[in-house]
Amino acid sequence: xxxxxxxxxxxxxxxxxxxxxxxxxxxxxxxxxxxxxxxxxxxxxxxxxxxxxxxxxxxxxxxxxxxxxxxxxxxxxxxxxxxxxxxxxxxxxxxxxxxxxxxxxxxxxxxxxxxxxxxxxxxxxxxxxxxxxxxxxxxxxxxxxxxxxxxxxxxxxxxxxxxxxxxxxxxxxxxxxxxxxxxxxxxxxxxxxxxxxxxxxxxxxxxxxxxxxxxxxxxxxxxxxxxxxxxxxxxxxxxxxxxxxxxxxxxxxxxxxxxxxxxxxxxxxxxxxxxxxxxxxxxxxxxxxxxxxxxxxxxxxxxxxxxxxxxxxxxxxxxxxxxxxxxxxxxxxxxxxxxxxxxxxxxxxxxxxxxxxxxxxxxxxxxxxxxxxxxxxxxxxxxxxx
Amino acid sequence: xxxxxxxxxxxxxxxxxxxxxxxxxxxxxxxxxxxxxxxxxxxxxxxxxxxxxxxxxxxxxxxxxxxxxxxxxxxxxxxxxxxxxxxxxxxxxxxxxxxxxxxxxxxxxxxxxxxxxxxxxxxxxxxxxxxxxxxxxxxxxxxxxxxxxxxxxxxxxxxxxxxxxxxxxxxxxxxxxxxxxxxxxxxx
Ligand code: SF4
Ligand code: SF4
Numbered sequence: 001x002x003x004x005x006x007x008x009x010x011x012x013x014x015x016x017x018x019x020x021x022x023x024x025x026x027x028x029x030x031x032x033x034x035x036x037x038x039x040x041x042x043x044x045x046x047x048x049x050x051x052x053x054x055x056x057x058x059x060x061x062x063x064x065x066x067x068x069x070x071x072x073x074x075x076x077x078x079x080x081x082x083x084x085x086x087x088x089x090x091x092x093x094x095x096x097x098x099x100x101x102x103x104x105x106x107x108x109x110x111x112x113x114x115x116x117x118x119x120x121x122x123x124x125x126x127x128x129x130x131x132x133x134x135x136x137x138x139x140x141x142x143x144x145x146x147x148x149x150x151x152x153x154x155x156x157x158x159x160x161x162x163x164x165x166x167x168x169x170x171x172x173x174x175x176x177x178x179x180x181x182x183x184x185x186x187x188x189x190x191x192x193x194x195x196x197x198x199x200x201x202x203x204x205x206x207x208x209x210x211x212x213x214x215x216x217x218x219x220x221x222x223x224x225x226x227x228x229x230x231x232x233x234x235x236x237x238x239x240x241x242x243x244x245x246x247x248x249x250x251x252x253x254x255x256x257x258x259x260x261x262x263x264x265x266x267x268x269x270x271x272x273x274x275x276x277x278x279x280x281x282x283x284x285x286x287x288x289x290x291x292x293x294x295x296x297x298x299x300x301x302x303x304x305x306x307x308x309x310x311x312x313x314x315x316x317x318x319x320x321x322x323x324x325x326x327x328x329x330x331x332x333x334x335x336x337x338x339x340x341x342x343x344x345x346x347x348x349x350x351x352x353x354x355x356x357x358x359x360x361x362x363x364x365x366x367x368x369x370x371x372x373x374x375x376x377x378x379x380x381x382x383x384x385x386x
Numbered sequence: 387x388x389x390x391x392x393x394x395x396x397x398x399x400x401x402x403x404x405x406x407x408x409x410x411x412x413x414x415x416x417x418x419x420x421x422x423x424x425x426x427x428x429x430x431x432x433x434x435x436x437x438x439x440x441x442x443x444x445x446x447x448x449x450x451x452x453x454x455x456x457x458x459x460x461x462x463x464x465x466x467x468x469x470x471x472x473x474x475x476x477x478x479x480x481x482x483x484x485x486x487x488x489x490x491x492x493x494x495x496x497x498x499x500x501x502x503x504x505x506x507x508x509x510x511x512x513x514x515x516x517x518x519x520x521x522x523x524x525x526x527x528x529x530x531x532x533x534x535x536x537x538x539x540x541x542x543x544x545x546x547x548x549x550x551x552x553x554x555x556x557x558x559x560x561x562x563x564x565x566x567x568x569x570x571x572x573x574x
Contacts, residue, residue, distance in 0.1 A: 352400065
């Protein structure tokens, strides 16, 4: 049976979830292309810049602060904002090296899969009211499965590099996936329980409704903090949010979970043999995924684009729903929450030392999974109450 | 430590670490970071103990080549103007037409300093010599050296002597006649 037959005969009978994913992937294509140019690249470059500046200050140095503009009489250091652009241009000009003895094809497409995976996350990211590429009915499911796509790219990269460091790095990533995916999935279930839907837009609108905590109605607008999912089933979903966030860090392979890269043991892990723009794609993909997962975290637990700024835009300045004020307010709201989570990731990275693989597994299996289970039960009870 | 003790320990130590990095961050932002912005800011340097680019008084040099002979890497190149018989001038009247130190070779050992009979060469506090080519690493000290900072009694006496005999002015005039510019100040 070939692929065409498979699609034509079996696609209609496939469970709705799977056809939903296929539809989402197709729908994601066009916005994804637009988003690459407009969002992902600037987010990646700014993210690298923020990381380097913040880490500099945390280590009592300045970080990049020189590369600015110099066009004729206009000269300014721009606080080093040009550094990422300069580095990107440098990477573009470098040799695209393929290690002899490696699996050439796998080696070449691995960075594309990782980058594509983090790109696809942007397709469902709700930046604001109507500011979203696609809003599939399987929203969170899509996010979790696309987030796992990246692992395949990493495994391919490590496998194809013909290098022991790369292979060990890739194997660590695979071992790590098994441990963090479970608590992540359970943690992501809690907002779903509260909403009764996997659709991201519905999860957001529930958080904007009047807050109900343990069946008690609180007569203030939900957008003002209390409606957010972190406060649902208080205080259990605060723990859920922390668990989700920790799992995001593990998913992104960032310290203290950067075992697959692990510069001090594995040279650069699965990245060891990569150079030039392929390495740059891994890098850009990492920062884009950081932003995307921060955005998902903000959407699931912190109200997404609804919140005080959006509330002010609508009720303070009287922006019409769906109008420009509504959208801008929502986008600002989403951006500040996401940036906050993003900066927290940087802060954590430059604070905590790397864990051993057995410690990662112990943390996930022994502590995060039971805690997430308890929180999920509590959330379910709270959902029953109202 | 029990199960919940471990959890509490993890939370406590993480908070401790985050607090530490925040305090360093806050200090770096409010009071400026520990590092310097190099070309604009410099660390203070002790001119006596620092071994940097040489200080050299071209007018007081007697072209004896003792320094060049002492140099373990042979990076000092000395030539002086010929006298009436065509031989290079030596001693007090010698006029330097070349005194180059190749800083791509110099290892700042300071062995050239003690042999100098007129005490006109020393290691100084300068350390910055950026350039794009090897040629730029050669400093032409005959176009004027850097004033010697620390003058011994012997050096002071010699300076007096040279002044009294008008040698400073004479040598400068001769070098100017040979077309050698005076780019940097000297002692006299
Ligand atoms: S410091 Fe040492 S290496 Fe440098 S010129 Fe003097 S003797 Fe030669
Ligand atoms: S030892 Fe002193 S006087 Fe002799 S050539 Fe060197 S610098 Fe000049």
